[in-house]
Amino acid sequence: MATNKAWTLASRPTGPVTEQNFKLVESEAPRPMDGEVQVKNLWLSLDPYMRFRMDDVKSYAPSVQIGEVMVGQTAGEVVESKHPGFKAGDKVLAAGWQLYSCIKGDDLSKVPASAAPLSYYLGLLGMPGLTAYFGLKEIGVPKPGETVVVSAASGAVGGVVGQLAKIAGCRAVGIAGGKQKCDYVVKELGFDACVDYKAGNLYRDLREACPQRADVYFDNVGGEVLETMLKLMNLRSRIVVCGRIAERDEAYCHKNLGVLIGNRIKMQGMIVFDWKDRYGEGVQALAGYLAQGKLKYRESVVEGIENAPKGFIALLTGGNFGKQLVKLG
Amino acid sequence: MATNKAWTLASRPTGPVTEQNFKLVESEAPRPMDGEVQVKNLWLSLDPYMRFRMDDVKSYAPSVQIGEVMVGQTAGEVVESKHPGFKAGDKVLAAGWQLYSCIKGDDLSKVPASAAPLSYYLGLLGMPGLTAYFGLKEIGVPKPGETVVVSAASGAVGGVVGQLAKIAGCRAVGIAGGKQKCDYVVKELGFDACVDYKAGNLYRDLREACPQRADVYFDNVGGEVLETMLKLMNLRSRIVVCGRIAERDEAYCHKNLGVLIGNRIKMQGMIVFDWKDRYGEGVQALAGYLAQGKLKYRESVVEGIENAPKGFIALLTGGNFGKQLVKLG
Numbered sequence: 023m024a025t026n027k028a029w030t031l032a033s034r035p036t037g038p039v040t041e042q043n044f045k046l047v048e049s050e051a052p053r054p055m056d057g058e059v060q061v062k063n064l065w066l067s068l069d070p071y072m073r074f075r076m077d078d079v080k081s082y083a084p085s086v087q088i089g090e091v092m093v094g095q096t097a098g099e100v101v102e103s104k105h106p107g108f109k110a111g112d113k114v115l116a117a118g119w120q121l122y123s124c125i126k127g128d129d130l131s132k133v134p135a136s137a138a139p140l141s142y143y144l145g146l147l148g149m150p151g152l153t154a155y156f157g158l159k160e161i162g163v164p165k166p167g168e169t170v171v172v173s174a175a176s177g178a179v180g181g182v183v184g185q186l187a188k189i190a191g192c193r194a195v196g197i198a199g200g201k202q203k204c205d206y207v208v209k210e211l212g213f214d215a216c217v218d219y220k221a222g223n224l225y226r227d228l229r230e231a232c233p234q235r236a237d238v239y240f241d242n243v244g245g246e247v248l249e250t251m252l253k254l255m256n257l258r259s260r261i262v263v264c265g266r267i268a269e270r271d272e273a274y275c276h277k278n279l280g281v282l283i284g285n286r287i288k289m290q291g292m293i294v295f296d297w298k299d300r301y302g303e304g305v306q307a308l309a310g311y312l313a314q315g316k317l318k319y320r321e322s323v324v325e326g327i328e329n330a331p332k333g334f335i336a337l338l339t340g341g342n343f344g345k346q347l348v349k350l351g
Numbered sequence: 352m353a354t355n356k357a358w359t360l361a362s363r364p365t366g367p368v369t370e371q372n373f374k375l376v377e378s379e380a381p382r383p384m385d386g387e388v389q390v391k392n393l394w395l396s397l398d399p400y401m402r403f404r405m406d407d408v409k410s411y412a413p414s415v416q417i418g419e420v421m422v423g424q425t426a427g428e429v430v431e432s433k434h435p436g437f438k439a440g441d442k443v444l445a446a447g448w449q450l451y452s453c454i455k456g457d458d459l460s461k462v463p464a465s466a467a468p469l470s471y472y473l474g475l476l477g478m479p480g481l482t483a484y485f486g487l488k489e490i491g492v493p494k495p496g497e498t499v500v501v502s503a504a505s506g507a508v509g510g511v512v513g514q515l516a517k518i519a520g521c522r523a524v525g526i527a528g529g530k531q532k533c534d535y536v537v538k539e540l541g542f543d544a545c546v547d548y549k550a551g552n553l554y555r556d557l558r559e560a561c562p563q564r565a566d567v568y569f570d571n572v573g574g575e576v577l578e579t580m581l582k583l584m585n586l587r588s589r590i591v592v593c594g595r596i597a598e599r600d601e602a603y604c605h606k607n608l609g610v611l612i613g614n615r616i617k618m619q620g621m622i623v624f625d626w627k628d629r630y631g632e633g634v635q636a637l638a639g640y641l642a643q644g645k646l647k648y649r650e651s652v653v654e655g656i657e658n659a660p661k662g663f664i665a666l667l668t669g670g671n672f673g674k675q676l677v678k679l680g
Contacts, residue, residue, distance in 0.1 A: 263608070276608055280602060282618065283593065285411065286625060287620050288618070288620075289618045293612065293615060
């Protein structure tokens with residue numbers, strides 16, 4: 023009998039998330055019933071949206087309840103299948119901060135046979151990559167010669183946004199925390215510039231990095247960075263509202279919305295699910311760029327399920343670097 | 352020799368606008384030079400945007416400078432023309448808080464021969480009506496059965512938005528200040544409901560007036576009303592960001608932008624100039640509805656140029672009712 027280890031929500035954060043908000047529970051790994059599949063998870067993806075699911079507020083997706091397994095996407099291998107669509111050994115995307123998941127086959131998706139490592143399907147070729155791809159293409163709609171700015175630029179979504187902007191013939195400007203991340207964004211990912219939001223001169227530094235100001239701002243953080251970017255948006259520019267991790271503990275007080283009128287700015291919220299029926303197109307495009315060497319990608323790996331909360335807190339506080347994963351296998 | 356009277360900007364407001372911010376200047380009416388036209392203004396339009404032009408901030412249009420004639424649209428009659436396109440007696444749209452304007456013919460537009468009174472070309476068939484028409488149609492994109500909410504609903508723009516929403520097969524909900532205005536919006540203009548923002552239960556009353564919540568919010572005011580509406584917007588709803596007169600003295604602190612993501616809300620700023628090449632289409636559509644009795648319209652008239660600042664302050668503080676005009680002729 024396999025033993026499952028699962029992180030549950032122990033308490034809702036009242037300030038910054040701490041390890042005490044989670045509880046590790048051990049139990050026998052559940053066996054599949056008819057129509058279900060048992061998956062041994064090899065990788066767990068950690069993503070900013072999880073923070074908002076820890077709160078008891080109405081949103082597009084239900085909150086995690088106290089005592090429930092923390093929500094999250096995993097990549098793993100089928101151990102036992104009672105669903106005709108899957109067999110032992112299949113590589114799949116499953117769910118939960120846990121070693122074993124027992125999931126209805128209909129809710130499971132198979133990872134296509136590919137040259138890319140399995141973990142990439144939680145990042146570059148998974149939800150973060152697709153978020154970047156569809157958000158930029160469908161809401162940002164960048165035109166050659168325009169300036170595209172993206173926050174959390176060294177992260178799983180932001181790094182792809184900037185590289186896709188370069189592919190689209192734009193000037194790509196990143197915003198990240200610290201010199202090391204900014205160097206990576208410019209030297210490794212090939213952005214034209216990167217502004218360190220921790221350096222204390224956000225507006226001035228952005229103004230300098232964007233001589234033509236900004237036509238697209240892909241916002242992964244909200245807060246002061248969004249507020250500052252509002253002052254830099256051009257006529258008929260677009261803000262892709264994708265994340266607001268800077269507001270995880272408290273909503274920011276935005277006072278610059280007046281510019282929306284004068285500059286006819288479009289601000290539009292997005293969730294990658296909206297393009298579910300086009301994931302195939304997105305994965306194909308991203309895999310193509312990857313194969314051509316046009317997309318660089320970096321993972322930040324925490325070892326062992328025991329360290330999942332630590333990895334998550336690092337992600338929330340900017341302590342990670344690249345796509346945050348937990349290696350379970 | 353005709354005598355001109357013109358209101359100039361005497362000082363920039365540091366709090367609420369007062370009559371002391373303006374100065375009435377008398378002089379000989381300027382005579383036209385080659386290519387110019389002298390216009391005797393009969394009506395002056397007062398509009399919320401003028402408030403923002405009194406500030407010394409960069410915007411889509413230049414600020415009025417101290418000592419300059421206040422910006423505004425007028426409707427009047429050509430007295431003397433030195434431009435081949437105009438002759439004495441032509442009805443035109445001109446500019447400035449003044450009795451006589453001397454303007455380059457190329458910057459002047461002729462009012463078409465029509466059954467509608469001249470003053471309508473400053474309101475229902477002018478910029479406010481066109482703002483409602485294009486903003487709702489092109490950014491709001493209302494579908495039959497949807498709920499359209501509009502603030503400043505008894506005003507020159509808002510009243511038209513709600514009536515166009517009804518024509519489009521939508522539920523139209525207004526927001527206005529006081530019972531008298533709300534009664535007018537429902538009983539005269541035919542909205543389905545109207546919420547009095549001064550009654551002290553804005554969220555609760557809006558929630559009740561919008562059983563299916565809101566699919567389009569046409570925002571003429573910003574501030575607390577926008578903040579409250581953000582909580583009522585449906586999945587894939589649209590906010591037409593048209594005005595922010597509630598923030599005339601101080602920017603509001605918006606903390607509800609987080610909903611943009613979960614509900615994939617589009618917020619887009621607009622100025623009617625963006626559809627300059629389609630004004631003909633808009634005027635034709637509005638005049639058609641007017642002739643069919645589908646558009647009701649009300650003017651709030653202040654008599655005499657001396658009273659322009661009083662009328663403007665009434666407009667800013669909600670003391671007017673319908674399209675605010677000054678009768679000059």
